[in-house]
Amino acid sequence: MRRLAVELYGTRVGWLEGVDPRTADFRADPGAIETFGLASTMVSESLPLVPRPPARRAARRVNVFVELLPEGDNRAALAAMAGLRVDDSIGLLARFGRDVAGALQLWDVDDPTEPRHPSLEPVSETEIARILDDVRRAPLGNLRDLGKTSLAGVQQKIVLVRQGVRWFRPIGGYASTHIVKVAASATPTMLADEWLGHELARRVGLATHSADLVDIAGVPALVVERFDRHAAAPDGRLHQEDMNQALGASGNEKYQRFGGVVTLDRIDQLVQHRLGPDARVALIRRVALTVAMGDLDAHAKNMGVMHFPDGGASLAPSYDTVPLAHQRNDGEVALAVAGEYRHAAITLDMIVEQFGGTDVVRAEVVQTVERVRDAVRVLGDDDRRHPAVVPDIVQFSENLLAGRPAGLSAARGR
Incomplete structure (x- = not known):
C-alpha cells in the first residue's frame, strides 16, 4: 500500500x-x-x-x-x-x-529519496526549444529521474521557472512559474487565438497574469504566467482547485453532456454559498465572455476556486480561454446556458436568465459583451491568428447586444 x-x-x-x-x-x-x-x-x-x-x-x-x-x-x-x-x-x-x-x-513517505530538495537547472533558449520538441517523451518538460511536475489538461506544454530574464528547469518539485505551450500541426493558429482569448479576459477584468507570444530559438510558443504562483506565498505557491475537484466530477465529466455532474447551476450555487457576491459577478462575466468570444471549451476544469493562506477564497482568474467557434467542431458549449448547448442559438437573455434574470445581472452581461466587442476591434487582425476569429467575435457580440442569437450571420454562409 x-x-x-x-x-x-x-x-x-x-x-x-x-x-x-x-x-x-x-x-x-x-x-x-x-x-x-x-x-x-x-x-x-x-x-x-x-x-x-x-x-x-x-x-x-x-x-x-x-x-x-x-x-x-x-x-x-x-x-x-x-x-x-x-x-x-x-x-x-x-x-x-x-x-x-x-x-x-x-x-x-516510504520513498528513501523523499523528501526531495528542490533545485533549478539553467536553460538557454536553444535548450528550451529542444525540450519543446521532445515534449512527448518528456511530458511537461520533466527530467526522467528528477522531474516532479503534473498539470491537468490535454494540451502539449512544459513548465519552467523565470527569474528576471533567465529561464530555469524546475528540479525535484521546485515551484514552476510559467507554462510554455506549443501548437499542434493541425491547428497552427491556436497559440495566437489563445493569446487573443486571454487578452480579452484581461480586458474585461477576469485575469491579471501575463501571456506572451514568443519565438524560442525558432519555435513559436505561448508563455503563460502561472496565477497560482506568487513569491510572497509559502513555497511560492497559491492554492487553487478546478470545478471538477470542487464538485466531485471526474475526467470527461467536466463536460455537462457527460452525465450532467457539472452544470452552471451547480457552479453558481457553489460560488454564491462559498465565495460571495464578487465571485458571482466574475462568474457572470466569465459566461458572458465565453459566449461573446465563442469559447466552446469552457468546461469545469477551465474554471476554478482560489484558496488563500489566510483562509479566504475567490473564483480563480480566467485561464485557457480560447475562441473555438471558427474551428471544425460540434458548435456546442461545454456547459449549457439556460439549457442551451448550441452556441449559435444562445442569446443575451439566456445568459441573464441563467443567473436569475435581474437588472443587475443584465447590466453585467451587457457591459461585458460591450467590452469584448470594443476590445477585439482595437486589437484587430493578426496574421498569426485564424482569419475568421476577430470577425466572428465582433459578430457574436453585436448579435448578442441586438437581442439576436450569437450565431454567425447568414451572409457568412455558416
Missing part, C-alpha cells in the same frame, strides 16, 4: 493511502484540523478536514487528487516515463505530485 504525504502552505494536511483510487482514501492530519479549523475546505470544497469522514464519500475525496493528473497523451507519456500503468493514479501522484496545479504537494 502506498502512503502519500499531502502538504499545503507548509502544513501536513494528511495522507492519501492505498494502491487504487477505487479503494484508496484520504485521512486528515489532526494538526491540520487544528491549524485550518474543523471542516475547513482549504484543500477542496469536496474535502472538508474532519477526523472521521464518511466512508461513502471516499471516492470523492480521492478524486480531488486524481484530478491533478493530466489527461490523454500527456498522462500516457508521464506513465511511460515512470514505468507505470496509465491507470495507476496513486503511483503517478507519488512520482509527479510535487509541483501540481495549486499549492498541494504529494510525496511517498
